Amino acid sequence: xxATKAPTEPPSQxxxxxxxxxxxxxxxxxxxxxxILLVLAGVAAFLISEAIxxxxxxxxxxxxGEGLAAYIGPLIVGTLLGALIALVxxxxxxxxxxxxxxxxxxxxIASALGYVIDLLAAIPSVVYGFWGLxxxxxxLVPFHEWAADHLSWIPLFAGPAxxxxxxxxxxxxxxxxxxxxxxxxxxxxxxxxxxxLHREAALALGATRWxxxxxxxxxYGKSGVIAGAMLxxxxxxxxxMAVAIILSGGGAATVNLISNSNPSxxxxxxxxxxxxxxxxxxxxxxxxxxVLFLIxxxxxxxxxxxxxxxxxxxxxx
Amino acid sequence: xxxxxxxxxxxxxxGDFLAVEGVNVSIEPRSITALIGPSGCGxxxxxxxxxxxxxxxxxxxxEGKVVMDGQDLYGADVDPVDVRxxxxxxxxxxxxxxxxxxxxxxxxxxxxxxxxxxxADTDELVEKSLRGANLWNEVKDRLDRPGSGLSGGQQQRLxxxxxxxxxxxxxxxxxxxxxLDPISTLAIEDLMAELxxxxxxxxxxxxxxxxxxxSEQTGFFNLNGVGQPGRLIEFNPTEKIFSNPDQxxxxxxxxxxxx
Numbered sequence: 001x002x003a004t005k006a007p008t009e010p011p012s013q014x015x016x017x018x019x020x021x022x023x024x025x026x027x028x029x030x031x032x033x034x035x036i037l038l039v040l041a042g043v044a045a046f047l048i049s050e051a052i053x054x055x056x057x058x059x060x061x062x063x064x065g066e067g068l069a070a071y072i073g074p075l076i077v078g079t080l081l082g083a084l085i086a087l088v089x090x091x092x093x094x095x096x097x098x099x100x101x102x103x104x105x106x107x108x109i110a111s112a113l114g115y116v117i118d119l120l121a122a123i124p125s126v127v128y129g130f131w132g133l134x135x136x137x138x139x140l141v142p143f144h145e146w147a148a149d150h151l152s153w154i155p156l157f158a159g160p161a162x163x164x165x166x167x168x169x170x171x172x173x174x175x176x177x178x179x180x181x182x183x184x185x186x187x188x189x190x191x192x193x194x195x196x197l198h199r200e201a202a203l204a205l206g207a208t209r210w211x212x213x214x215x216x217x218x219x220y221g222k223s224g225v226i227a228g229a230m231l232x233x234x235x236x237x238x239x240x241m242a243v244a245i246i247l248s249g250g251g252a253a254t255v256n257l258i259s260n261s262n263p264s265x266x267x268x269x270x271x272x273x274x275x276x277x278x279x280x281x282x283x284x285x286x287x288x289x290x291v292l293f294l295i296x297x298x299x300x301x302x303x304x305x306x307x308x309x310x311x312x313x314x315x316x317x
Numbered sequence: 318x319x320x321x322x323x324x325x326x327x328x329x330x331x332g333d334f335l336a337v338e339g340v341n342v343s344i345e346p347r348s349i350t351a352l353i354g355p356s357g358c359g360x361x362x363x364x365x366x367x368x369x370x371x372x373x374x375x376x377x378x379x380e381g382k383v384v385m386d387g388q389d390l391y392g393a394d395v396d397p398v399d400v401r402x403x404x405x406x407x408x409x410x411x412x413x414x415x416x417x418x419x420x421x422x423x424x425x426x427x428x429x430x431x432x433x434x435x436x437a438d439t440d441e442l443v444e445k446s447l448r449g450a451n452l453w454n455e456v457k458d459r460l461d462r463p464g465s466g467l468s469g470g471q472q473q474r475l476x477x478x479x480x481x482x483x484x485x486x487x488x489x490x491x492x493x494x495x496x497l498d499p500i501s502t503l504a505i506e507d508l509m510a511e512l513x514x515x516x517x518x519x520x521x522x523x524x525x526x527x528x529x530x531x532s533e534q535t536g537f538f539n540l541n542g543v544g545q546p547g548r549l550i551e552f553n554p555t556e557k558i559f560s561n562p563d564q565x566x567x568x569x570x571x572x573x574x575x576x
Contacts, residue, residue, distance in 0.1 A: 200373065200412070201414065202425075204368065205429060205479070206401040207401075219415075
């Protein structure tokens, strides 16, 4: 781009003619943009001001009696662990579904399948919670036992196996089902927009359908998939009801997925403890909420960084 | 390795709609064959049926025979993927892969064919193909940059480099210059004159001067009216088409008189 020097005439002579429609629209857009920043700042200010008493309190006053870090630490582990399982399970599945719907399925099946997937997003999370508790958890007990017998050398499956199935593993899988529609809907959208120009370029070079997808669709849709995965991760991190219903009792910070002693998650811990909390207990819960806020913020920033890293090659130029 | 293509009684459909009817033509190796005609007359459709790109669209199909050196491209046991590896194509709008570097764009087709190549061999192939497309001197210092950062004419030559890197038997060009300025167009026309030593080239063009300049044979497509199938009206040496065509319709078209 060439930098042009601004002419040195007085600004009054180059007044830009602007039509009312332009002015109204740009004003409305700017207001919306500022509004979202204000809301975010308000939430952050509330969380920080309410969390300060817990941050400054002596450690024996914090519930648990061992300080804030010892209280929130296991919750952070639990939150990340559950969300990570969900992400690892759901993302490949969602990408597969999206590719099938956009490039493999006959058109009639594709649109029907699209509706069904979208329907998954409409189910309230409390229903997922009950389904996880009543159906999935008992069904997963044999797998818990098998994993404890055969995979116990992996820290994730150290055991002893839970007999109820109400474990971090079950939570992660339920969360995976919950975030599946978000990731697959966004992936489907970006995959279907992969330019025909580049798809035909790949096919004309003698690419098979899968090679065409690798050359022209996945690179184009990558940032969209990452964006979808991060939205899903955001939902998994913040999911409250389903986790609160399924997970049995808060335990220590452990990555053991299949035992009864699971760390709870921040959101479900707040939901469960808030009704009975008083005084500093409330501040402590809000401090944990602040941590969740920061985690989500960090996740989004990392996602943005990943998307922008190879902006030159994104196809947007 | 240039090859001859014999087309007999080719009907091309979009669903139930007959788009091109009854094409019989023989395309000579090591020469440039130009296809001209008004928009919508089916010349691009015909071109795309030569490397089985037509059937990529849902419902699109073909009847008849396209034989390349004795092999029926529409035979029951022929994989369209193999056909497209033998018959390269350059599109109307330059379409280098935006997520790949210039280097990777050139060898994209070779990566499909054989997975492993020595670094020295790929380097050599990239240079040879880019030189073949008259682009080497312009991009040799920025092979790792995205192909989409080049100008339109450079992008189109990059696409030609990509197509010739796999050493196809035939090169199909679908209005390769229609999005380019006259200087880039000239560069591509010069390139085509060099490439015809090695490849059979078929080019669709709206530019009759271009057809007259570059081609040995010219085919004129036309259709009787909207909704009617396009037909190959006349196929003759370019000189004859532009000086003394057999058909009245051809003469009307090239002299700018219609209907």
